[in-house]
Amino acid sequence: MHKWLSPLIFFSNNWISRIGVVLVSAAAVFWLFLLPTFIAGHAASAYMGIVLFMVLPTAFFMGLALIPLGIFLNKKRAQAALAESTGPLFTWANPAFRRLVTFTGVVTFVNVLIGANLSYRAVEHMEGVQFCGTTCHTVMIPEYTAYQNSPHSKVECVKCHIGPGANWFVKSKLSGLYQVYAVTVNNFERPVPTPIRNLRPARETCEGCHWPEKYGGDRLRVIPHFDDEGKMTRSVLLMRIGGASATGSGIHSAHVGPGIRIRYAHSDEKRSTIPWVEYQRDGKVNEFLAAKTKKEDVANMSVREMDCVDCHNRPSHTFEAPERGLDNAMARGSVPPDLPEIRKVALEVMKKEYASTEQAVSALPASIASFYKEKHANVYGQRQADVAKAAKGVLAVWQRNVFPEMKVTWGSYPNHLGHNDYPGCFRCHDGEHKTGDGKKAIEQDCNSCHVMLAMEESDPKILKDLGVTH
Ligand code: HEC
Ligand code: HEC
Ligand code: HEC
Ligand code: HEC
Ligand code: HEC
Known part of the structure; x- marks a missing residue:
């Protein structure tokens, strides 16, 4: 059986x-x-x-x-x-x-x-x-x-x-x-694709480690720039980070402080064009509309509640614009700034299109070397090691930012934290987003977000006063 x-x-x-x-x-x-x-x-x-x-x-x-x-x-x-x-x-x-x-x-x-x-x-x-x-x-x-x-x-x-x-x-x-x-x-x-459409609201994740009382105060930013002659200047900004102060002023207090809720409408998936902003502070509501925009125009647009990643959209995957990446590398010395025309040739080869990372790894340093061989034979004769170092440094900047295999190139991932390389803060703070009666605008006052302590100066006095020597 x-x-x-x-x-x-x-x-x-x-x-x-x-x-x-x-x-x-x-x-x-x-x-x-x-x-x-x-x-x-x-x-x-x-x-x-x-x-x-x-x-x-x-x-x-x-x-x-x-x-x-x-x-x-x-x-x-x-x-x-x-x-x-x-x-x-x-x-x-x-x-x-x-x-x-x-x-x-x-x-x-x-x-x-x-x-x-x-x-x-x-x-x-x-x-x-x-x-x-x-x-x-x-x-x-x-x-x-x-x-x-x-x-x-x-x-x-x-x-x-x-x-x-x-x-x-x-x-x-x-x-x-x-x-x-x-x-x-x-x-x-x-x-x-970015932004991630259904990313968890950032306040539930970021605030596990950072919370308003902890990211307050002011913060000094020193930003290096180089001109085509390889001369360095620096901008010094005092960022009004805000958050903890009793007056409740500053960047964080204004957007993620207690009692504040901001919603905005965006006309594109990238959230780069923001025609409507609603600002609630302790129950009081203000609406701001971009220039030449009517309330009806935004009726069908996606609306999003602002959180950390509307400014910090690149806290961890920070891709640089080519000029900024190069300036930082020159400031660190990994690209010797005193090589003649280095900034010009570096930007040229970095912005070229390469079919693959492999191709760039061989072609990019080679074009820098041959530039010096042809245009500055003297320099090349005397400073071959520096030319090689520069080529390596420039390639490193490129490799951190461009990935042909994933079609990631300069600008694929804009950074909202600022307004120089991308619209960023100025998506709203362009001075043209106004309330219905036209009396109030979202500020573009240069000193509301940062105090400009020095603007592209070769030897900022403020840094000397503070004892910053490097
Ligand atoms: C400090 C927080 C943080 C960490 C840590 C982090 N990410 Fe992200 N990631 C983000 C944010 C914020 C975005 C962009 C969200 C947006 O704009 O919608 C993002 C976007 C992405 C994207 C979408 C493409 C893009 O660049 O926008 C991928 C893929 C990704 N992350 C993978 C990773 C991987 C893999 C790791 C670990 C090696 C990692 N992330 C670690 C915060 C983080
Ligand atoms: C698991 C803990 C953790 C989480 C979650 C986290 N961070 Fe951080 N964050 C850190 C640490 C650690 C540092 C480095 C601190 C330092 O450099 O002093 C840091 C640094 C930072 C800085 C300063 C960067 C700088 O230039 O010095 C910013 C801005 C920041 N985080 C934003 C975010 C945002 C936005 C999120 C959410 C998307 C997030 N963090 C999530 C732990 C975290
Ligand atoms: C309106 C835009 C905006 C929003 C929203 C925002 N931040 Fe920031 N945050 C900034 C700016 C600007 C800085 C200063 C960056 C710099 O130093 O250049 C900053 C700095 C920071 C720092 C570094 C502070 C330090 O002392 O160095 C941390 C940490 C941080 N933010 C976390 C957060 C978290 C967490 C959230 C969400 C709860 C958040 N931020 C929301 C714009 C914003
Ligand atoms: C989605 C739109 C939006 C974006 C993007 C945005 N803000 Fe704002 N911000 C506002 C609104 C709305 C107010 C409140 C305006 C008012 O009521 O005067 C505000 C207020 C502020 C204030 C307070 C101004 C004051 O005079 O009290 C600061 C500082 C500020 N924002 C900094 C930033 C920074 C820095 C960034 C970029 C990293 C940024 N904001 C990005 C909408 C935005
Ligand atoms: C809404 C806030 C806000 C306003 C208004 C604003 N800025 Fe900024 N600015 C920022 C932030 C955020 C950064 C980025 C700092 C960083 O790189 O982390 C920045 C950076 C800068 C830098 C340094 C960039 C570089 O590469 O050297 C300069 C210069 C600057 N701003 C000038 C101005 C001027 C001039 C105005 C007035 C028209 C102005 N800003 C108004 C928020 C603002």
């Missing part, structure tokens, strides 16, 4: 079915170990879901398929063994049944030991920056590269992209699954 089941007993006589059992058992054990961390949400890995819902089930069903396959391929032997066996099949007295139970038992026990250990490590690994930054290598490489050069290079990706709590964890899992699918079938946008 157990006839249809009986061949199962003899599977342990064939290797294919045994491998099947190992797979089924391993997948089941790993699944059970990983599930609780997934549900609890503290294993904040964007890709745990893939392992749980794609990799492990695949292994499980492959194993399940191998068992009958092995039995089928060894049908003759199993039938012979069956014919030889006497007495009831499913009793401990039957050696074949004993083998089946022992084999399955040992395999499961070993899997539990390995599984407990490995799944713990897998969780740790997938929470890690390495995993997020490098698993889909080409896709994430622009963000990962910029991230490594940012003040957040020690902050895990998931801290900003997912944050605490189970709700967003599950949401990110679901979109993570789709993303893996998209990468697998090579169907994703290049560059990765």
